[in-house]
Amino acid sequence: MTSSLDQAKEALGARLRELRLDAGLTGTELARRVGWHQTKVSKIEYGKTKPTDTDIQSWCVQTGSESQVPDLIATLRNIEAAWLEWRRVLGTGTKRRQQASIKLEAKTEVMRVYHPFLIPGLLQTAEYAEGVLRSVIEFQQVPNDIDEGVSKRMERQQILYRRNHGFHFVIAEQALLTTVGNDQTMIGQLDRLVAVAGMPRVVLGIVPAESPYRVSMTNFAMFDNTRVMVETVTAELTITQPREIAQYGRAFDVLASQSVTGTAARELILKALESRARNSSTT
Numbered sequence: 001m002t003s004s005l006d007q008a009k010e011a012l013g014a015r016l017r018e019l020r021l022d023a024g025l026t027g028t029e030l031a032r033r034v035g036w037h038q039t040k041v042s043k044i045e046y047g048k049t050k051p052t053d054t055d056i057q058s059w060c061v062q063t064g065s066e067s068q069v070p071d072l073i074a075t076l077r078n079i080e081a082a083w084l085e086w087r088r089v090l091g092t093g094t095k096r097r098q099q100a101s102i103k104l105e106a107k108t109e110v111m112r113v114y115h116p117f118l119i120p121g122l123l124q125t126a127e128y129a130e131g132v133l134r135s136v137i138e139f140q141q142v143p144n145d146i147d148e149g150v151s152k153r154m155e156r157q158q159i160l161y162r163r164n165h166g167f168h169f170v171i172a173e174q175a176l177l178t179t180v181g182n183d184q185t186m187i188g189q190l191d192r193l194v195a196v197a198g199m200p201r202v203v204l205g206i207v208p209a210e211s212p213y214r215v216s217m218t219n220f221a222m223f224d225n226t227r228v229m230v231e232t233v234t235a236e237l238t239i240t241q242p243r244e245i246a247q248y249g250r251a252f253d254v255l256a257s258q259s260v261t262g263t264a265a266r267e268l269i270l271k272a273l274e275s276r277a278r279n280s281s282t283t
Helices: 003-022 027-034 040-045 053-062 066-082 096-105 126-140 145-162 183-196 242-258 262-281
Strands: 084-087 111-115 166-172 202-207 220-223 227-230 234-237
Touching: 003 040, 003 053, 003 066, 003 096, 003 220, 027 040, 027 053, 053 066, 096 145, 111 242, 126 145, 126 183, 145 242, 166 242, 183 202, 183 262, 202 242, 220 242
Parallel strands: 111 166, 166 202
Antiparallel strands: 084 234, 111 220, 220 227, 227 234
């Protein structure tokens, strides 16, 4: 899942290696001149160690390629931006991250989203969103701005009603069953899904629980064919490499082909809804 990050570090290392070779220096000699351990050069060149700004400046000085410093440092910044730890993304709470989503989604014509165990944010009720964001705040130990975060998440959903935007959501059946909040929260959320399934610019697919294994995936969102965002426990990964985006597109197509839509999807939602209603009536 971190292949984009690894490949970006390897590509930067390859560029630095070319500068060293063009200067006629061995790795050992470059390390001696800069005062590094002799293995540091090879680790940087093969993407095992990410260089710092100072490392790049020293490298370019010793290889007579000072003119390359700005571009190489910009490349390093892009690598750092591709893998953002949640402690940075959510450093001031959840509102800022929701605001960033509003801007990104507004620029996207076709959005594809897959989630194996939760209802995607654009389809959540306020109560469900509160339950999700509260769990995020508690687990990541970030500032509690739950009201502002929920408000922004609800604001995001206005994009569903705008023309020139299309949405294809695929969720696993487990997402209908995962409890967020309580039974009443889930009843409201499942009712919302029934309504969403009939929206003109929205396709909702549900992968039945007994579907055969085809591809292993965590949750991800595709923005046109230009960006994929993947969430892990510790960080948010942004993928922009065309080859990898194409692979995620293939994965989404596989999952979509396994999903049911229309009446069949509605039946799965109503089945989960009936179960929640029974639970609610007995408590």
